[in-house]
Amino acid sequence: MNSKSNSILKDLYTTMKRIRVFEERVAELFVRGETAGTMLHLSIGEELGPACVTKAMQDGDTFTTHHRGHGIFLARGGNPDKMMAEIAGKKDGYCKGKGGSMHIADMNLGHLGANAIVGGGIPTVVGAALSYKYLNNNNVSIAFFGDGAMQQGILYESMNMASLWNLPVVFCCINNQYGMGTKIDDAVGIKDFSARAKSFGLDTLHINHLDAEKAFLDVKDLIERTRNDGPSFIEVECYRFFGHARKDKSPYRSEEEEVENRKFDPINFAKEKILADKILNANDILSLDKKISDEMDVSMKFAMESPVNEESEIFTDVYDENYSIESVDNKIRNILKINEYK
């Protein structure tokens, strides 16, 4: 194994482990009553997709996420201090604590917004990709969503437009086998999601936990093709290790099922391979894990020490006072440097 390859797997492991530990800490905050709102969706067990896809992204690429999006943003460079503060509803959070877990956004990192409406973030990336086509800038825009959104009409409207205009869009479905308490077998007639995407002419890819490095390299190739050749679809096969949200104890599925499926842990698979290929030894992994754990402890402290908003600030930054359809229209014309839309 060459050193380039070594660093890919180590990077993927580090990213996945950071997501896992971040979410464990956030879960702790939830139990302590320190998170804002009553919902918290963890992506524990689903780390492979965010790690591979964000590692293949370039400057200027953008994305939207669904309601289970902490891991994606963290992997793309989100600051865990500001993310944790946001989830805790604090002033130092990404959206001054007013967005919370499900509405984090950061234009500087290309995060066009998390969206709690199933499928809601998908059309946004089609718009972003249309602008890239006009600007001819070689960027892509990526929508992350769950298997539940595969049953939403908006996905197919978006796939159709992306296909019609040959836009640089990646549709990334994180298939964790569940939509709230409903198992995919009880909600979906044809589970071959790639077949649906292919029917719109999209390039498709299916990845899973077995070989993280291969998954990344395949994703990278696909995203590079998308930049030039048009839209694509990725299905990330995984399992939602815990309930839909923190209060859900999954009474609708057996413990045996959970135990069996948690064996397909992408982090453990990557760790085993790192050890087997002697990329790192057990002690190296322990110190890497400790570093990550320390990093997230610092973020937790930051979030806890961050102040809450004053009562007088509650409604600031919530509405755009200057919003008008003309101002948006002018903004778009300016960005695209055009007078008339084609």
Ligand SMILES: Cc1ncc(C[n+]2csc(CCOP(=O)(O)OP(=O)(O)O)c2C)c(N)n1
């Ligand atoms: C349009 C819409 N319908 C229903 C809901 C309620 N709801 C929230 S999450 C969810 C399940 C979504 O499942 P999936 O897309 O597979 O994402 P996962 O939770 O598994 O990550 C549902 C039905 C919603 N938020 N939006």
Ligand SMILES: [Mg+2]
């Ligand atoms: Mg799901």
